[in-house]
Amino acid sequence: MTDNPSAIFDGLPSEVVERTGQMHALGGRLILAMADRDADTVGELIDTIAGYDDAPGRRPYPGPRFLTVYQAVFELADSFAQLAVRPGVRADGSFDRARALVRDCVPQAHQDETLRRLDTPGQGQPDAAKVLAAAALGAGFATQPAVFPSQWAMRLTLLRQIRTNEAEAHRVPARERIDVSDEEAIRFLDEVLPDDFVGISRSPSHRDLWEIDLLASAQIFLLGHPASTVTPEQVKFFLGEVTAILEGALGDIDRRRTERDQKTRGGGTGQRTQPRKKKPRGKR
Template identity: 30%
Template sequence: MTDLMSQLPQPIVERMGRMSGMAMRSIIALMDEQPDTYAALVERIGTWDDDPGRTPYPRSRYEFALQEALRIVGDAMTAISERSPLPNEPVAEGARDYVERFAPAQFRDEALAKLDAIPPGHEPVDFGGEGGEGVGPVDFVVATAVAGWLVSGAGGRMATQENIRLMLLRQARSAESTATGAPEREQINEVSDDAALALLADLYDEDYAGLIPPDPKRRGPWEWDMLAVLKTHLLETPAEATTDEQRQTLKEKLLTVLQAAAATQKPKPTVRPVGKRNQPKRKPRRKR
């Protein structure tokens, strides 16, 4: 992919990077329930080509951003379907909820109508509409609403949402770095486990951070999610620049992860030893 991008004109590379980054951040905004951020991104995708000095773009302005959103939809659907086929009805209903709560008002009714037209059952669906020159903001809203619902758990069908958010943020930052032409050695798209654990120790203490096994193979989903929360923060904000308010927010997110983990723990049933039968103790008889 990098070799292909290097062969394209810089204006095209910049545009692809910006559109991909905004598509990923749009899905993150839906995951984080931030309608203002989401609306601003939907609008910005449509106005980016109007900035002074831009090379005229001959195709639909939303086409590439839509393709990137649909890529996330496809990956999520594939991951879910590997465990159990996902019918169209819950997908449409879940996306409908996201459109009703977060979509810009001017696109809401048309987006809902498109979701209502999705056939039931397991019939293949193109969540991007007809495609081509007819692609517009409504198609992007529908696709990102579907993606947002899927990556936010899909009604309990997907776990480790924090890891998914981290993955989306990595993709966004990588695309944005490509857009600016930053050399790979200068890009910061990864955060080490050690850096995340150091932040955890700073938030609490060394003993608390030691609860997460250093061996990745011994970590459970909730431990990966805790690290993902910390890494997501460090990708955007250096540890030394973290404010008290951000520290409190991180603690609240980590607590949410722990509460979710505790809710999934099932109590172990009491098992009696096989072959033994507990007999009631008999009182000794009184001597006459």
């Protein structure tokens, strides 16, 4: 929704708008949990979806309780499938990935029926197994490097969609919704990474995969921890989370550092590069 509610929601009761937004958000979280192979969260989410309409104070829902969340999950899975069939993209084995995700992540009570639903996707009314099958298929596409070369960027894409759905559920105006831009994330990385870090390219088209990963991980972190309130302990946790990204990029980082140092010593433009001024994290 925008500042002026869309025609779809305008005039609808608040509980209908809330349920629709929450079901879309829960569907996105289900795919994200599948992609992360987080079996505990998958189980918790499907239980939350199944029991949503039974919560005290909620009016009885007149329609099939799994229909809205199934539609939301199917739409996301279909959008990932469309990415997989772009010219030049080789994304094979998505159904095999989905079956593996079902075996690894879906609660035992739902596994057999979910696997059957994967083999017969167009049959039957939406239920827990059909929702789980669609989520597994969506995650099967989303976790393919040919579809999302950066898995951090995939998580950021899903998280942004989830946050939008949750904002729509509560009719939060667009101007009040929080996001984190590339520039905000780059400034944060400049502050928390070592002084000799080479930095992220300002041009998206010039970024290597590790830069995309690092930037997306910073944006995800800042969505949950606004830069103005982040603590040293939270920064330490974040740095631990991105250690693997930085270690995997050591060769490229060292090469760029060498090139930068050569320019600093006059091997390039002859102009000395000024050191970055970093704000102490404890004074934020």
